[in-house]
Amino acid sequence: MLPLMITLFYPPACYTPLFLYKMFIIIHIGNIYLCTQSQDKGACNDMYNNVKHFINGEWVESTGNETIDVINPATEEKMGTISAGTEEDLDKAVQAARKAFPSFSNTTREERVKLLDRIADEYEKRKDDFIKVITQELGSPVTFTEKTQYEMGLRHFRETAKILRDFEFTEQREGSFIQKDAIGVSGLITPWNFPTNQLSTKLASAIAAGSTVILKPASQTPYAAMLVAEVFEAAGVPKGVFNLVNGSGSKIGNAISSHPDIDFVSFTGSGGVGTKIMENAAQDITKVSLELGGKSPIIILDDADVKYAARNAITNIAANTGQVCTAGTRALVPASMHDEFIEAIKELLPEFPVGDPQDKNTFTGPQVSEEQWNTVQDYIQKGIDSGATLVAGGTGKPDGLETGFYSKLTVFTDVNRDDTIAQEEIFGPVLSVITYNDLDEAxxxxxxxxxxxxxxxVGENPETLTKAAKGIRAGRITVNDGKADFSAPFGGFGQSGIGREWGDYGIEEFLEPKTILGLPN
Structure with a gap:
């Protein structure tokens, strides 16, 4: 059982008489403090102070004294502090994972299925906590957090357990016996834009394979990962199998990718960092899996419903504030449909309100940080400077949202295919509309x-839909409203990365095939 401490206190006298009769409750579960009632700035913003790491089944103090502030992007206020971990902290985690590996890698498939089921059960118990944490640390609107952020994390644990039940770790061929062994100690480096999705798919696959791990979550959104550590603790994950070290990418991320006792590095993030990880890992010939950026196209066919296509395009940049590696940020529209499409965009934009992530009616929240906000603003200005036509949005913050890292939903048309905004990943709510004359050109x-x-x-004709979908060179193509398949591989072509996650393909990343010749029958 996790420790439970309930602290009751009265709000300061400046509150109205109504509030004087309402006690605030702060629950301390493990190491993360969550406010269960309406937030009081002086109380709740100071509740996320956990400067410990989770190593060898315990929350331990860092060997260093440096810390990192975590900022609520909707309020621009400090919401907590985490440790800026040291290389010594990482070494301790690696040693714990290395020690746990022999026994964990020899557990049975059935044992690991049961472990994944327990993790998923414990994850579900903390649903409200995950929603609160992600909404605050990322600025993800509460409705999107519940339906997407929280749900995707759960689905990976459930789907991986389901697949593992029938996963074959051995294969008998005519002249050989093939055995798939756990790869070893794995270093997982996860991004801030989906705090549970990426870490859950990596962790679920690693556990299914029998690999032990060290996780370094993004320092902008560390608390969802720390909740996952509590979930793993409650599920009875053996000591040393899962370890979490907080800190900066430049120190802990760099140390993971260059550590000689880490056998595999799985990273999700930017292309520049991915390049550095490959360089570091090459020194010890360490296997890497990289899920990097994207500049995804939406091909709108000439028989598409214009309003549906426009809604699809806006959703791609408005969901998660455009902070999605798979976001369709280039709308390729038939020249003959252009004017009607732009009018539909203008008509539909008000249905995607930007605002307070705590408001259930908000569709788009803030950028995760001031740095990311500045990056998005720079790209919007580059679009204006390029001569593209600004259909909606632009630089600056939306009216009435002076506090918080909010960007306007921005749409450009008359964009040339080689313009900066059409070529580089913006990671914000910016859409480029490009026209084409025929499907081959699209x-x-x-x-x-x-x-x-x-x-x-997006379109109607099965033949042209198929031609377009098969013609795009990318790892995942969605036709119209195709639903996510958590058993199907996820990853990219070109500079979008190396390797695949999700489902059985994800498990394979954490395995090494071994061929045995001449084995007696």
């Missing part, structure tokens, strides 16, 4: 990028 424009993570096709 496919050519779609593939005119260094990336190849995702693509989208």
């Amino acid at each position: 496919i050519e424009i779609a593939n005119d990028t260094i990336y190849g993570l995702a693509g989208y096709v």
